[in-house]
Each structure stands twice: as structure tokens, then as C-alpha cells.
Amino acid sequence: MPAVRGLRAYDPGHDLVALRRRFAPGGLVELGSNENPYGPGPRAREAAAAVLGELHRYPDPLGGDLKRALAAKHGVDAAQVILGNGSHELLMQLAQVFAGPGVDVAMSQFGFAVYAIAAQAVGANLRIAPALPRDAGMPRGHDLDAIATTITPETRLVYLANPNNPTGTWFAHDAFATFLARVPGDTLVVIDEAYAEIADAPDFASALPLLAAHRNLVVTRTFSKAYALAGLRVGYAVAHPDVIALLERLRESFNVNAVALAAAEAALGDDDWLRETLAANATQRDLLAAALRERGWPVSPSQTNFLLVEFGEDTARLEQGLLARGVVLRPMAGYGLPQCSRISVGSAAENRALLAALDELASGSEFSGVAR
DSSP: OHHHHTOOOOOOSSOHHHHHHHSOTTOOEEOSSOOOTTOOOHHHHHHHHHHGGGTTSOOOTTOHHHHHHHHHHHTSOGGGEEEESHHHHHHHHHHHHHOOTTOEEEEETTOOHHHHHHHHHTTOEEEEEOOOOTTSSSTTOOOHHHHHHHOOTTEEEEEEESSOTTTOOOOOHHHHHHHHHHSOTTSEEEEEOTTTTTOOOTTOOOSGGGGGGOTTEEEEEESSSTTOOGGGOOEEEEOOHHHHHHHHHHOOTTOSOHHHHHHHHHHHTOHHHHHHHHHHHHHHHHHHHHHHHHTTOOBOOOSSSEEEEEOGGGHHHHHHHHHHTTEEOEEOGGGTOTTEEEEEOOOHHHHHHHHHHHHHHHTSGGGTTSOO
16 A cells, blocks of 8 residues: 555664573663563562463453543543553554544654654545744644644544653643533544643543533543553543444454553552552653753753753764663654753662763763763
8 A cells, every 4th residue: 555655664763672692681771662670569469470370361352441440540431441462552553543544643743752643544635734933932832823723624633741741741630621612523632642641730620521512622642651661552532432432343352461461450559559649750851851961961841751852963973872881861853953862760779870871972072062
């Protein structure tokens, strides 16, 4: 198919398996994938271990227990929830069901790369709204007015992330409610809230409460970030039952494995662990951002577990220098941000290792132009 022939696969940034083999066990500082460095909580670990004796059995094809737990947590009906092999699968599936040739899909500049892949995979026309300018209060964030003007009568899907990956920026709940009221009822608005549990800004709020009044709203989430279950690949979407029913027609059978189902359900009930890790992330994020700014590198505001840092013309060389020292960042050239790197917020020890490596590189003669 022409649409598939023109696709470029999702780029994870680095071959992490090869890098782990290259460096001694525990010697690689992985700050490129926005993972939770503290790992899953004890309840999730125990639930996962309890399933290991039943690996010869298929998982629940409906994921009923996890769906009911999610419905109870978010105050919706279980018929409004669909599970995915990570939210990535669901973002792709939404385009498969609701877009195609002759249909427009809208997103923001610097939006998550999967949105463009999803649109292009089905042959839809991708319309990209410009992001907020670099000197704005929310640099490179979503410009909701620009996105609204990008919507045409042929637009059937709008992808937005709040907070956004890779910029870390967010938009206020009131601003989004105003935006949503401008969107035609036959255009689905997909809000990717992969980092919503992490956000704590006073003006941030989840879009989930708006579902009751907007049949065209879809909210996706994941257990990969705040809940630290990236290795198990489980996500979910919440929407009107009619939207979910259409998505279920295309859902792959047994798409969420048994260990993931058990661990995710248990993680939902481990509020103490979640609070502890989120507090640790917020503390380390602020400390790391301050340390980078003190060295002269601009850091975008963030409500996530990562920072978008502007290293300038030496970005690529700095990234390679760090890689040689066993520190992995996420290159941003593929997002049109070649002078920036995305840095996951690590543990205190990991962040210290990053800063020490940056200081060593910045003091070298080959990086004499790097700000400090």
C-alpha cells in the first residue's frame, strides 16, 4: 500500500539492549525513555508474581477485572473503557477505525510521533498546527486556537497530549474546555494523558470529567509512566460506549497479557507508592532543571517526568559524548528540535551522574562553545 510504503517506523532513539550489553550491569544511566526509575510498587510486584504459575493459560480476553477497577477509579461505566498493549496500540487503532483516505487528522507541531504515524498508516491527510513560539510563556506548547483553525469539515480525528511529549508543556483545563466546545461533534478529540498522574500544576486537570458532556472525546492513559509498568505494556482509553464498541471490533484478541492485567489492577490500589514516587519525581525534576539552568542551558517548563533542554549547536556532539560515558538521552532531531535533548528525570544518583558527565564534556576543548 502507498501509505505503508511511505511510513517510517517509530524511532525509540537508541538500541538500549545493545547499550546495556556494552556497559557493565548497572553501568548505563538510562534517561531517554521517560521511565519511572523507582519501579513498580509492592502490590504490583506481588500480583505479577502470583500469575507466573498460570502462564500456560490465556489471559482474560476482556480484561474484565481491570476494566471494572478503572471504571470505579474514574467514575465511568466499564463499557466506556478499552484496554490496549500500551496506549500506543490504542492511538494507532483510533486512526484505523475513524480515519482513512480523504479524511483529515489534526495534531500540533512537536506532538507525539505516534500521531503522525497513525494518520499516515491509514492514508489520512495529516494537518499540523504550529506550536506556540519559543519565546511564549509555554514555549513550543500546543496552541489550541491554531489547532481549532486547522480543523476542516473533513477532520475526523484530533490528537493532543496533555502534558505533551516531548516538550513537557501543558494547557489549562479551562482553555481545553473552551477549545472542545469549538470542535464539531463529528470530530473525535483524542487527549493523550500518558503523564497526567505526574502533573500537579494548579491549572492542570484531566479531561476525564468532560466525557459526560462530549460524546466525541477520547482520553487515553498508560501504566508505563507513573505506575512504572513500561515492561508490561498496558494502557487504556475512556470514551463514550459507542466509540468503545467500534474500537472493540478491531481490538486484537488477548492484547493485554495476564501479568500486565494483574499488575495494573494492583497498581491502581497502591496509592501510597504512587504518591511517594511522584513526590520524588517532582523534587528531582526541580533540582535537575535548576542545575541545568545554572549551567546556562534553557529548560522548558515541565509537568512530566522529563525535561526538554536546549543545548544549542553542540547538542548532537554532547549526546554522543554522554553516550560514550554510559548516559543515554533522547535525541530530538526527529521532532524538528535538533538543538534540544529530552532528559528523563532519574533518581538522585542518576541525575548526579548526568550532571557530572555534562560538566566533564563542557570543560573539554572540543566543547569550548558549550554554555556553562
